[in-house]
Amino acid sequence: MKKRVAIIGMGFGGIRAARALAGSGHDIVLADRNNYHLFQPLLYQVATAGLEQESIAHSVRAMARHWPGTRFHLGEVTGIDLDTREVRTDNGIIPYDYLVIGAGSCTNFFGLDSVEQHSFDLKELADGESLRNHILTAFERAVNEPDLSRRRALMTFVIVGGGPTGVEFAGALVELIQFVLAKDYPELSVHAARVVLVEATDRLLAAMPEKLRTYTLRKLRSMSVEVLLNARVVDAGPERVVLHDGAVIPAHTLFWSAGVKASPLSSGLGVTPKAGGRVPVQPDLTLPGHPEVFVIGDMAYLEQDGVALPMTAPVAMQMGSYAGKAILAREAGTNLSPFMYRDKGSMATIGRNAAVATAFGLNFRGYLAWLVWLLLHLYYLIGFRNRIVVMLNWVWYYWFHERQVRLITRREAGQRH
Amino acid sequence: MKKRVAIIGMGFGGIRAARALAGSGHDIVLADRNNYHLFQPLLYQVATAGLEQESIAHSVRAMARHWPGTRFHLGEVTGIDLDTREVRTDNGIIPYDYLVIGAGSCTNFFGLDSVEQHSFDLKELADGESLRNHILTAFERAVNEPDLSRRRALMTFVIVGGGPTGVEFAGALVELIQFVLAKDYPELSVHAARVVLVEATDRLLAAMPEKLRTYTLRKLRSMSVEVLLNARVVDAGPERVVLHDGAVIPAHTLFWSAGVKASPLSSGLGVTPKAGGRVPVQPDLTLPGHPEVFVIGDMAYLEQDGVALPMTAPVAMQMGSYAGKAILAREAGTNLSPFMYRDKGSMATIGRNAAVATAFGLNFRGYLAWLVWLLLHLYYLIGFRNRIVVMLNWVWYYWFHERQVRLITRREAGQRH
Numbered sequence: 001m002k003k004r005v006a007i008i009g010m011g012f013g014g015i016r017a018a019r020a021l022a023g024s025g026h027d028i029v030l031a032d033r034n035n036y037h038l039f040q041p042l043l044y045q046v047a048t049a050g051l052e053q054e055s056i057a058h059s060v061r062a063m064a065r066h067w068p069g070t071r072f073h074l075g076e077v078t079g080i081d082l083d084t085r086e087v088r089t090d091n092g093i094i095p096y097d098y099l100v101i102g103a104g105s106c107t108n109f110f111g112l113d114s115v116e117q118h119s120f121d122l123k124e125l126a127d128g129e130s131l132r133n134h135i136l137t138a139f140e141r142a143v144n145e146p147d148l149s150r151r152r153a154l155m156t157f158v159i160v161g162g163g164p165t166g167v168e169f170a171g172a173l174v175e176l177i178q179f180v181l182a183k184d185y186p187e188l189s190v191h192a193a194r195v196v197l198v199e200a201t202d203r204l205l206a207a208m209p210e211k212l213r214t215y216t217l218r219k220l221r222s223m224s225v226e227v228l229l230n231a232r233v234v235d236a237g238p239e240r241v242v243l244h245d246g247a248v249i250p251a252h253t254l255f256w257s258a259g260v261k262a263s264p265l266s267s268g269l270g271v272t273p274k275a276g277g278r279v280p281v282q283p284d285l286t287l288p289g290h291p292e293v294f295v296i297g298d299m300a301y302l303e304q305d306g307v308a309l310p311m312t313a314p315v316a317m318q319m320g321s322y323a324g325k326a327i328l329a330r331e332a333g334t335n336l337s338p339f340m341y342r343d344k345g346s347m348a349t350i351g352r353n354a355a356v357a358t359a360f361g362l363n364f365r366g367y368l369a370w371l372v373w374l375l376l377h378l379y380y381l382i383g384f385r386n387r388i389v390v391m392l393n394w395v396w397y398y399w400f401h402e403r404q405v406r407l408i409t410r411r412e413a414g415q416r417h
Numbered sequence: 418m419k420k421r422v423a424i425i426g427m428g429f430g431g432i433r434a435a436r437a438l439a440g441s442g443h444d445i446v447l448a449d450r451n452n453y454h455l456f457q458p459l460l461y462q463v464a465t466a467g468l469e470q471e472s473i474a475h476s477v478r479a480m481a482r483h484w485p486g487t488r489f490h491l492g493e494v495t496g497i498d499l500d501t502r503e504v505r506t507d508n509g510i511i512p513y514d515y516l517v518i519g520a521g522s523c524t525n526f527f528g529l530d531s532v533e534q535h536s537f538d539l540k541e542l543a544d545g546e547s548l549r550n551h552i553l554t555a556f557e558r559a560v561n562e563p564d565l566s567r568r569r570a571l572m573t574f575v576i577v578g579g580g581p582t583g584v585e586f587a588g589a590l591v592e593l594i595q596f597v598l599a600k601d602y603p604e605l606s607v608h609a610a611r612v613v614l615v616e617a618t619d620r621l622l623a624a625m626p627e628k629l630r631t632y633t634l635r636k637l638r639s640m641s642v643e644v645l646l647n648a649r650v651v652d653a654g655p656e657r658v659v660l661h662d663g664a665v666i667p668a669h670t671l672f673w674s675a676g677v678k679a680s681p682l683s684s685g686l687g688v689t690p691k692a693g694g695r696v697p698v699q700p701d702l703t704l705p706g707h708p709e710v711f712v713i714g715d716m717a718y719l720e721q722d723g724v725a726l727p728m729t730a731p732v733a734m735q736m737g738s739y740a741g742k743a744i745l746a747r748e749a750g751t752n753l754s755p756f757m758y759r760d761k762g763s764m765a766t767i768g769r770n771a772a773v774a775t776a777f778g779l780n781f782r783g784y785l786a787w788l789v790w791l792l793l794h795l796y797y798l799i800g801f802r803n804r805i806v807v808m809l810n811w812v813w814y815y816w817f818h819e820r821q822v823r824l825i826t827r828r829e830a831g832q833r834h
Contacts, residue, residue: 035553035825054469054822061601062823071604074557074825092561126827136452140491144508184478187488385813385821389806396802404802405471406479408452408491410543 002026005327006087006096008077008265010037010060012313013102013297013320015382020324022067026331029094031087033076035060038125039381041313042390044165046128047120048172049136049180049406050397053129055389058382077103080268082290098292100323101265105298105311108259108276115160118236119254122165131255133408135173138252140408143187150239153250155193158241160233161258162199163206164348167216169255170197170225171351178224179401196226196249198233200258205348205356207310212356215365219350233258260311262299269293274301275308283338285323291330294323302339309341313380318342349373352398419443422744423504423513425494425682427454427477429730430519430714430737432799437741439484443748446511448504450493452477455542456798458730459807461582463545465589466553466597466823467814470542472806475799494520497685499707515709517740518682522715522728525676525693532577535653536671539582548672550825552590555669557825560604567656570667572610575658577650578675579616580623581765584633586672587614587642588768595641596818613643613666615650617675622765622773624727629773632782636767650675677728679716686710691718692725700755702740708747711740719756726758730797735759766790769815 003026007014010032021028036057045051064070075091080099087094107123109116120131135157142154155177159170174195182190197204197220204216204227220227228243233254235242241249262277269287274280278301279287285300287293297316302309309315322339329336345359347369355370357363364372374394378387397403420443424431427449438445453474462468481487492506497516504511524540526533537548552574559571572594576587591612599607614621614637621633621644637644645660650671652659658666679694686704691697695718696704702717704710714733719726726732739756746753762776764786772787774780781789791811795804814820 035557035823052469052471053826054471054824057824057826059601059821059823062819062821065600074560125824129826140452143491183482184476383821385809385819388809392802392805392809402479402802404476404479404800406452406476407471407474407542409470409474409546 003097003327003331004029004095005098005100006031006094007100007102008032008087009102009104009297010034011040011102011104011297011316013316013323014100015063016317016320017100017102017294017296017324018063018067018070020321021327022070024069024328026069026327028067028070029073029096030060030064030070031073031075031077031089031094032060033074034125035072035074036125037063037382040123042377042381043122043125043128044169044172046125046405047122047131047135047169048176049132049403050172050176051390051393052405053125055386055393056381057125058386063382077265080265082270082287082293085292096292098294098327100294100296100320100327101299102295102297102316102320103263103265103299105260105262105276106264107256108261109256110259112234112236115233115236115254115256118238119160119256121256122169129409132405133410134253135176136406136408139181139185139188143185149250151188152192152194153239154252155188155190156196156249156251157194157253157255158196158198158233158249158251159255159257160198161256162197162201162204162227162229163257164346165257166197166199166255167204167220167348167350169257170195170220171223171349171354174223174225175351176403180403180406184406194226194251195224196228196251198228198231198243200230200232202229204229207346208348208356209358209363212358212363212365216348216350216356219354223351260298266295266299269295276301276311278311284326284336285319285339294326296320296323304341312346314344315341347373347376420514420744420748421446421512422515422517423448423511424517424519425449425504426519426521426714427451428457428519428521428714428733430733430740431517432480433734433737434517434519434711434713434741435480435484435487437738438744439487441486441745443486443744445484445487446490446513447477447481447487448490448492448494448506448511449477450491451542452489452491453542454480454799457540459794459798460539460542460545461586461589463542463822464539464548464552464586465593466549466820467589467593468807468810469822470546472803472810473798474542475803480799494682497682499687499704499710502709513709515711515744517711517713517737517744518716519712519714519733519737520680520682520716522677522679522693523681524673525678526673527676529651529653532650532653532671532673535655536577536673538673539586546826549822550827551670552593553823553825556598556602556605560602566667568605569609569611570656571669572605572607573613573666573668574611574670574672575613575615575650575666575668576672576674577615578673579614579618579621579644579646580674581763582674583614583616583672584621584637584765584767586674587612587637588640588766588771591640591642592768593820597820597823601823611643611668612641613645613668615645615648615660617647617649619646621646624763625765625773625775626780629775629780629782633765633767633773636771640768677715683712683716686712693718693728701743701753702736702756711743713737713740721758729763731761732758764790764793
């Protein structure tokens with residue numbers, strides 16, 4: 001019998017679930033508050049003027065054309081009624097027989113209001129453009145700033161969080177400054193610019209083996225990123241960042257990538273949330289007591305071998321495929337074996353010819369890891385045209401040390417809020 | 418002796434003036450409120466989801482790297498003091514010995530306040546993105562609109578002005594709807610969408626010979642654009658457009674390209690403005706009484722053979738080059754002969770394989786004119802990477818009938834204001 005399946009969120013998990021279910025004869029509704037799938041892992045390159053925002057997003061309706069039986073619902077989910085089996089959005093109601101929730105995560109400021117108010121993060125597409133505009137505007141303001149210490153503060157960028165996003169953003173930003181902006185602003189002493197990476201623990205890329213962590217730290221420092229370990233940001237203003245020990249860094253830009261938490265949707269599902277506000281799920285990714293509701297990706301809390309699965313794109317993708325297949329199996333009268341995450345490795349790029357990666361129990365670093373990083377990101381990017389545009393930008397940058405998208409496209413307020 | 422030359426506006430005229438002056442040993446300041454040169458003739462393709470905004474803009478600092486002796490000043494001009502020879506911006510003061518003013522034009526709503534409030538225009542880069550977001554959002558809203566007449570109003574687009582911008586936008590929009598959105602929105606009867614082109618006179622592309630005007634009208638009508646000649650828009654609301662005869666068109670989108678006027682900067686120059694608020698200039702493009710001040714492009718009013726030169730990119734480019742060379746000649750103790758516009762022809766594209774063009778006294782239409790249009794626009798676009806990205810988008814669209822940039826990147830208000 002034809003069933004109605006609603007999928008909330010067109011992130012890495014949601015689109016894998018949609019693909020698994022497309023053409024199965026069921027009625028699939030794809031819901032998202034945006035009309036595109038965002039390739040978030042490259043958002044930091046939009047923020048550092050390396051990519052145009054359009055090249056890392058792909059229209060959901062363009063994808064849905066190839067997925068028989070699906071239709072798209074643009075709307076922000078305002079509530080889920082588990083009893084009547086209805087999803088409410090600001091654009092209507094979606095009744096369902098099965099529901100797949102993959103609404104992802106948002107930034108966790110851990111209650112630091114002043115930091116939330118004065119910092120940038122990278123979750124939505126427009127965040128990349130806003131941060132790029134802010135960075136470039138800071139340099140333009142520095143040109144006209146006669147006071148030397150204020151000028152240096154305009155050219156100081158504090159990045160919080162030594163995970164992949166923080167490391168990749170720090171590397172891309174310092175290269176933007178040294179390779180590109182140094183030539184754009186002959187009137188500034190660009191070597192006076194500071195990129196400060198603040199990490200609360202004693203290590204960068206905590207999930208990586210020690211050898212790669214050491215390489216990352218050494219590499220970033222040799223690119224003149226100031227890495228502060230065992231340091232925490234506790235307060236911020238429009239022109240300063242305060243550390244746990246009282247140190248004040250004069251800085252006009254604060255980028256926060258020190259934590260995420262599950263989408264607020266997780267709180268309405270009638271279960272006690274786990275770490276990061278995540279929803280504890282059954283081994284088949286269903287909500288306890290609701291075998292018709294699957295929770296996937298960053299919103300799901302599931303332990304494997306005694307450890308919670310990380311909030312990453314590969315986990316979301318595998319969960320999405322599993323949820324889609326599980327629904328098909330259920331309708332065919334069978335059951336899948338419990339979800340099992342297959343860790344294919346992880347990676348982070350630091351700069352030109354420099355990345356770290358683990359795969360198949362092996363460690364890679366330097367040029368080879370960097371090349372693999374490029375190829376895998378191109379592979380997972382959706383849309384053939386997008387791949388060509390992104391590759392073109394990368395080749396351009398590699399050969400000419402040029403990032404073409406250094407445009408201030410909107411005159412935004414000095415800080416985000 | 419080294420002189421200070423200030424150039425206001427990095428449009429088609431300003432960058433030609435900068436090129437002519439670069440490397441001459443003078444101190445050149447390039448001022449613009451944006452940090453990029455915008456290739457305005459393709460802005461309508463951003464609005465119709467054909468191009469990403471970044472591909473039609475190019476960083477001024479990237480250009481200035483190749484122009485010895487120039488530096489860039491980001492700022493909005495707030496006033497010009499012709500006596501003390503100073504340009505005031507919101508970002509500082511630029512003293513000058515010579516001044517080239519090419520601040521371009523803005524939209525002329527001819528005092529129709531309700532139209533200004535409820536319509537879109539295309540002058541700034543962000544306008545393209547805003548209009549694209551609005552058009553795509555209208556279709557998303559139509560999907561969820563149960564009332565059939567309101568649904569049709571959401572899919573009705575009124576374009577005012579039968580000049581090149583209106584014609585090109587109408588053609589691109591109707592193709593977007595028929596080729597792309599019809600497949601994206603299987604739940605809508607997209608053939609119910611209306612594209613209405615309203616022109617006050619009895620002709621489209623008034624500057625073109627009659628044969629090409631007739632071709633344009635026939636072509637647009639066969640593409641199912643509703644062309645209303647001898648009609649004027651006199652009033653507008655968020656959901657309706659009112660014509661001169663009282664007819665009301667229910668429409669959620671009104672695009673205004675029925676007129677431009679010179680930048681408000683023209684009013685501070687102490688001369689009585691001519692048609693469109695333009696500044697009457699001497700035969701050498703200088704301001705009467707101020708041989709050190711040149712006014713170029715859309716801001717300048719100059720008659721040639723008894724007719725005012727049009728407010729177009731080719732005129733601005735030739736004026737910009739002339740102004741640069743005139744300053745060099747003056748410093749070398751000579752004088753140029755008066756400015757003389759060489760009309761190389763004009764063109765407009767209507768749709769796939771369909772354009773009109775005049776050149777060397779010959780008329781072209783159809784496929785050949787369309788091909789020449791493509792090649793010339795690629796040639797005049799600045800930045801090699803931009804050319805490749807634009808060409809890629811065009812090839813994609815031509816082969817696959819796909820426009821990839823159909824993203825709603827910002828959730829904007831229903832109308833612009």
